[in-house]
Amino acid sequence: MSYIVRRLLYMIPTILGVALxxxxxxxxxxxxxxxxxxxxxxxxxxxxxxxAKWGLDRPLHMQFLGFLGQIVTFDYGESFISGEPLxxxxxxxxxxxxxxxxxxxxxxxxxxxxxxxxxxxxRDSWLDRFATAGTVMTMSVSYLVYIIxxxxxxxxxxxxxxxxxxxxxxxxxxxxxxxxxxILVVSIGPNVRIYRTVFLDEMNADYVRTxxxxxxxxxxxxxxxxLKNAMIPxxxxxxxxxxxxxxxxxxxxxxxxxxxxxxxxxxAINNGDFPVLKGLTMYIAIAxxxxxxxxxxxxxxxxxxxxxx
Amino acid sequence: xxxxxxxxxxxxxxxLGLLATLTSCACKSENGGGDGGGSKPAxxxxxxxKPIKVLNxxxxxxxxxxxxxxQFDSASAELIDNVYDTLLDYHYLKRPYELVPNLVSEMPxxxxxxxxxxxxxxxxxxxxxDDCFPEGKGRELNADDVIYSIKRFADANINTNSYHVLxxxxxxxxxxxxxxxxxxxxxxDYGTLDIDGVKKVDSHTLTITLKRKDxxxxxxxxxxxxxxxxxxxxxxYGDEFERHPVGTGPFVxxxxxxxxxxxxxxxxxxxxxxxxxxxxxxxxxxxxxxxGKQLPLVDEVHLPLIEEPQxxxxxxxxxxxxxxxxxxxxxxxxxxxxxxxxxxxxxxxxNKFDMYAELRLVNTYYSLNMKDELLGKNKALRQALAYAxxxxxxxxxxxxxxxQKLHSIVPIPIAGSERDTKAQWYEHxxxxxxxxxxxxxxxxxxxxPELTIEYxxxxxxxRQNFEFQRNLLAKAGIKVKGxxxxxxxxxxxxxxxxxQIASSAWAADYPDGENFYQLLYGPNKVPxxxxxxxxNPEFNTLYEQAKYMPPGPERNAVxxxxxxxxxxxxxxxxxxxxxxFGMYQKWVGNMKRSMMDDAPxxxxxxxxxxxxxxxxx
Numbered sequence: 052m053s054y055i056v057r058r059l060l061y062m063i064p065t066i067l068g069v070a071l072x073x074x075x076x077x078x079x080x081x082x083x084x085x086x087x088x089x090x091x092x093x094x095x096x097x098x099x100x101x102x103a104k105w106g107l108d109r110p111l112h113m114q115f116l117g118f119l120g121q122i123v124t125f126d127y128g129e130s131f132i133s134g135e136p137l138x139x140x141x142x143x144x145x146x147x148x149x150x151x152x153x154x155x156x157x158x159x160x161x162x163x164x165x166x167x168x169x170x171x172x173x174r175d176s177w178l179d180r181f182a183t184a185g186t187v188m189t190m191s192v193s194y195l196v197y198i199i200x201x202x203x204x205x206x207x208x209x210x211x212x213x214x215x216x217x218x219x220x221x222x223x224x225x226x227x228x229x230x231x232x233x234i235l236v237v238s239i240g241p242n243v244r245i246y247r248t249v250f251l252d253e254m255n256a257d258y259v260r261t262x263x264x265x266x267x268x269x270x271x272x273x274x275x276x277x278l279k280n281a282m283i284p285x286x287x288x289x290x291x292x293x294x295x296x297x298x299x300x301x302x303x304x305x306x307x308x309x310x311x312x313x314x315x316x317x318x319a320i321n322n323g324d325f326p327v328l329k330g331l332t333m334y335i336a337i338a339x340x341x342x343x344x345x346x347x348x349x350x351x352x353x354x355x356x357x358x359x360x
Numbered sequence: 361x362x363x364x365x366x367x368x369x370x371x372x373x374x375x376l377g378l379l380a381t382l383t384s385c386a387c388k389s390e391n392g393g394g395d396g397g398g399s400k401p402a403x404x405x406x407x408x409x410k411p412i413k414v415l416n417x418x419x420x421x422x423x424x425x426x427x428x429x430x431q432f433d434s435a436s437a438e439l440i441d442n443v444y445d446t447l448l449d450y451h452y453l454k455r456p457y458e459l460v461p462n463l464v465s466e467m468p469x470x471x472x473x474x475x476x477x478x479x480x481x482x483x484x485x486x487x488x489x490d491d492c493f494p495e496g497k498g499r500e501l502n503a504d505d506v507i508y509s510i511k512r513f514a515d516a517n518i519n520t521n522s523y524h525v526l527x528x529x530x531x532x533x534x535x536x537x538x539x540x541x542x543x544x545x546x547x548x549d550y551g552t553l554d555i556d557g558v559k560k561v562d563s564h565t566l567t568i569t570l571k572r573k574d575x576x577x578x579x580x581x582x583x584x585x586x587x588x589x590x591x592x593x594x595x596x597y598g599d600e601f602e603r604h605p606v607g608t609g610p611f612v613x614x615x616x617x618x619x620x621x622x623x624x625x626x627x628x629x630x631x632x633x634x635x636x637x638x639x640x641x642x643x644x645x646x647x648x649x650x651x652g653k654q655l656p657l658v659d660e661v662h663l664p665l666i667e668e669p670q671x672x673x674x675x676x677x678x679x680x681x682x683x684x685x686x687x688x689x690x691x692x693x694x695x696x697x698x699x700x701x702x703x704x705x706x707x708x709x710x711n712k713f714d715m716y717a718e719l720r721l722v723n724t725y726y727s728l729n730m731k732d733e734l735l736g737k738n739k740a741l742r743q744a745l746a747y748a749x750x751x752x753x754x755x756x757x758x759x760x761x762x763x764q765k766l767h768s769i770v771p772i773p774i775a776g777s778e779r780d781t782k783a784q785w786y787e788h789x790x791x792x793x794x795x796x797x798x799x800x801x802x803x804x805x806x807x808x809p810e811l812t813i814e815y816x817x818x819x820x821x822x823r824q825n826f827e828f829q830r831n832l833l834a835k836a837g838i839k840v841k842g843x844x845x846x847x848x849x850x851x852x853x854x855x856x857x858x859x860q861i862a863s864s865a866w867a868a869d870y871p872d873g874e875n876f877y878q879l880l881y882g883p884n885k886v887p888x889x890x891x892x893x894x895x896n897p898e899f900n901t902l903y904e905q906a907k908y909m910p911p912g913p914e915r916n917a918v919x920x921x922x923x924x925x926x927x928x929x930x931x932x933x934x935x936x937x938x939x940x941f942g943m944y945q946k947w948v949g950n951m952k953r954s955m956m957d958d959a960p961x962x963x964x965x966x967x968x969x970x971x972x973x974x975x976x977x
Contacts, residue, residue: 082846082847082848082849083848086847086848086851087847087848088432089432089520089521093521094524095887096516096524097520097521097523097524100516100517100520101520101521104520132424133422133424133425133602133603133618134425134599134602134603135603135618199670202670202671202674203670203674206674207674207677207678214671214674214675214678214680215664215666215671215675216664217620305667305668306668306670306671307671308620308664308665308666308667308671310617310619310620310665314619314667315619318421318422318619322424
């Protein structure tokens with residue numbers, strides 16, 4: 052327990068540092084949101100009025116203190132652009148983004164582990180070579196190419212899926228399948244390669260030889276020993292990816308008209324909507340720290356050799 | 361089967377099973393199944409089960425504010441135009457663009473001294489039903505609503521952007537009113553603050569008195585920031601009013617999802633009818649078939665947010681979007697320009713879709729900084745640059761022909777343009793460029809420092825444009841480099857006069873040449889819109905004279921003199937009047953692209969029978 056408290060306390064300076072960096076990037080060094088909004092030839096009067104409306108006429112230290120207050124209260128106020136409360140915007144966007152990213156994430160973990168263990172088991176065989184070449188090939192192609200090609204071929208030419216769109220509830224499922232499928236396909240290459248390496252490392256370990264020497268069958272070796280010992284790196288890789296699921300995939304959301312957090316983020320960058328940018332950046336920083344802590348705690352449960360101290 | 365092979369088979373089966381599970385959820389839509397797949401567009405049905413006319417278009421960006429005076433983006437303006445009304449509007453069919461009555465029963469009459477306009481409102485116009493009204497029933501629009509809306513437009517706490525463009529220094533007492541609202545802060549009491557020049561005559565009549573004779577002042581009352589809003593809605597919804605519009609426009613907002621779909625439904629009580637006259641050829645083109653008919657012609661307009669060009673085009677090709685603009689890449693694939701300068705769709709698309717090509721009310725030009733030590737003091741150097749630029753070649757190679765060379769600073773369709781003044785800009789001439797360069801003291805470019813062209817973007821298109829100009833100018837002996845930066849960084853340089861050459865553009869606030877000649881008016885120099893900081897007293901006097909002249913031959917003669925001065929002094933290098941090019945489905949009726957109305961939904965019609973057949977093969 053004291054370990055957890057100590058780690059939570061360590062997070063405070065980290066988050067303060069991130070807050071300072073975010074504030075500097077967006078409020079000091081970044082582009083002027085008022086000029087982005089008003090465009091060229093805006094009158095000085097118009098600029099001053101909008102600065103006052105958005106609170107950008109206050110001294111920088113007051114703006115920073117206000118930002119810290121927002122972090123503590125988890126209330127980042129309202130969007131500069133739409134005037135909507137950010138909490139509502141994030142909540143609506145998060146539902147869409149999670150609907151898009153969570154299924155391929157969950158299915159993907161099972162798929163990647165299954166494929167990787169299979170390939171690792173048949174290392175140096177035709178299957179391993181084919182899989183290695185295949186994963187390298189799929190990783191070499193840009194994400195955008197997958198989106199454009201899948202949308203054109205599967206949705207437009209073959210009409211297997213809607214081209215784009217979104218609806219809430221079960222009706223919306225049809226719009227999520229193709230983008231989720233693309234996310235899954237795109238993530239096969241890098242994930243399988245990493246997991247394969249992890250499994251190969253374990254398969255060459257002494258304890259595997261010992262298990263085989265003791266007469267443990269291949270299935271027992273794979274699922275009882277190798278899989279369990281490979282869990283630590285897999286867990287690290289998996290858990291820290293969870294906070295990013297809420298951010299969705301901005302390319303996917305834009306191409307398939309999904310009103311998720313990724314699209315929200317890109318629109319905020321284009322429009323200089325700093326409250327949205329600050330809010331989302333701080334969310335990621337805090338969530339990343341928390342999930343890192345959760346990963347460390349989880350180690351202790353999967354691997355008895357790890358102690359929290 | 362060996363144990364190893366069995367393991368492989370099991371694993372593969374597991375993998376394929378997972379993929380099958382995922383893909384099996386994909387619902388192959390029925391023919392025309394709503395927003396989903398299908399080879400034919402859906403025919404939407406009303407509550408009674410009968411087909412209804414739905415215009416399917418899209419939004420390429422999310423709107424920001426639906427409160428008329430607060431808007432500062434085109435995505436918001438397109439919705440506001442269809443939910444609210446202005447006192448005046450632009451004729452849908454006539455060119456050059458001309459003002460026509462909208463909420464008023466006739467064009468405002470002008471007093472003998474030329475200062476006071478009398479606006480007579482149509483009777484019987486009602487706001488849309490809304491909870492802000494007693495029993496939820498929209499009440500009749502009256503002069504108090506107009507005065508209230510004008511006050512909101514002038515309120516410094518509400519309108520941050522458009523006031524200075526449209527009505528600043530125009531209406532008697534309005535600037536004072538604005539100053540008082542600024543002092544009073546948010547929530548200024550309009551009951552105790554009046555605008556001297558805005559007076560109610562009776563329930564449906566008001567007068568607006570100008571500071572001076574000003575024939576262009578009326579354009580402000582056709583601009584959507586001056587749209588009429590009901591006080592009850594503003595007071596009831598407060599800040600939420602930005603997302604809860606209540607107007608008298610052709611449509612009411614049925615669904616509003618900022619990042620999803622916006623649905624507009626026909627306002628059955630709308631007051632306007634389709635125009636009964638147009639330009640020559642409009643009747644033959646079928647644009648007067650609905651003459652005199654009640655607007656809007658469609659029952660609903662569906663506007664999903666589609667930000668990327670590919671899904672927009674794929675939806676259009678499937679017939680699920682009725683109208684689409686063509687970007688450069690799609691233009692290359694789908695259309696061609698013949699030797700006579702006419703645009704046609706390629707054979708594959710010509711039978712399926714119709715098209716339009718219309719000059720935009722936009723100019724593009726290069727500002728030469730007159731404060732720059734080198735450029736500002738060397739007229740021959742500026743003239744050498746003007747000879748070296750090759751706009752026709754630029755249009756052909758970089759824009760696929762989608763534009764026309766400008767001969768004056770005014771876009772060609774606008775009153776006071778080269779059509780009226782017969783202005784002629786420089787023709788590309790390398791020999792003359794070299795001669796002028798020698799005259800400037802740099803024979804063959806020797807001794808001429810490298811000049812910098814600034815761009816407000818670092819996109820591929822900006823870099824390609826620069827490369828084109830760099831190669832061209834090099835042939836004349838002029839070396840240039842590109843300055844690529846974010847738009848706000850670009851503004852920072854331009855508005856402080858810290859540049860040599862800047863890539864510039866201006867879109868019409870209203871369709872009149874004055875709006876473009878002010879780009880070179882001395883007092884408008886940076887940080888104002890006169891980026892070149894050109895300050896020629898003779899030009900300034902002519903501008904002040906023309907500003908308050910009514911459009912016509914006399915004013916055109918003044919504009920012609922100003923165009924000559926620009927050509928002689930070269931504070932800018934004129935470039936292109938870009939062209940808007942788009943396609944629409946065969947079942948869309950009454951399409952005549954109006955550059956003063958980007959969302960002319962109320963005039964468009966849908967032929968349901970033609971739509972049922974789908975996009976022709």
